[in-house]
Amino acid sequence: DAGVIQSPRHEVTEMGQEVTLRCKPISGHDYLFWYRQTMMRGLELLIYFNNNVPIDDSGMPEDRFSAKMPNASFSTLKIQPSEPRDSAVYFCASSFREFGTDTQYFGPGTRLTVL
């Protein structure tokens, strides 16, 4: 298996633009997670899905952020409009079982820079 795939790997955009980050989880994994990592705030869990359904989005910073999982093999994290403080590395991870009872596998991350 190729592991968790994220695209793009790097994204540079201007403030106010819409940004869409993409994730393909490992086949057969029922759980998908979105994280954000910055120097200031460290690693944060934004949202996670079970069988394509959002389970907890309490970590989503504000309404500008939205996440979808239209099918078992694809998820998106969208920021609209983007702001400079959204600059971070965004990780997607997947697991077979709910986190804690199974190993999470992280994708390589998308480094987002908002100018």
Add this chain to the structure above:
Amino acid sequence: GQNIDQPTEMTATEGAIVQINCTYQTSGFNGLFWYQQHAGEAPTFLSYNVLDGLEEKGRFSSFLSRSKGYSYLLLKELQMKDSASYLCAVRLYNNNDMRFGAGTRLTVKP
């Protein structure tokens, strides 16, 4: 608030043993995780503890004391490749949120 504290940096010698501590004060507890993250890379899951005691996995072991709000990650027979940041994270009980510590940057020297 939720507090998860770990030392910022540690240094150890190749072949030695190092213990990285994590203390937490959170509103509820539903498990504690340790992750390893090399610079510029994604985190890698190391361990998960939900009950008190020691979990051993090869050169790495993780300990939890829920009554003390305390965990540690023990790394034995240190290798240069163990130089990385180690993140402690707590899953909160009342919801499914996870809170991460700022991480401990470990440097292994020859």
